[in-house]
Amino acid sequence: MVKEINKNDKKYFQCESCGFFYKDKELAEKCQAYCDEHNSCSLEITKHAVQI
Ligand SMILES: [Zn+2]
Known part of the structure; x- marks a missing residue:
């Protein structure tokens, strides 16, 4: 399952x-x-992946 992460008021998906x-x-x-x-x-x- 994709995990939703909130960091610095931004939403990311892991x-x-x-x-x-x-x-x-x-x-x-x-x-x-x-x-x-x-x-x-x-x-x-994965080339679209971001560092958080
Ligand atoms: Zn993956």
């Missing part, structure tokens, strides 16, 4: 499988789905 954060819930869900299915990350998705 893929619970790989731990990457996204500003976009859709991307986090995509990452989560990919991680769960493939047991690894998609570079196409």
Whole structure:
């Protein structure tokens, strides 16, 4: 499941499988789905990840 995180008044979404954060819930869900299915990350998705 994608986790919702609030930091500095901003909302982020975390893929619970790989731990990457996204500003976009859709991307986090995509990452989560990919991680769960493939047991690894998609570079196409994780390049959109953000540092928080
Ligand atoms: Zn992921």
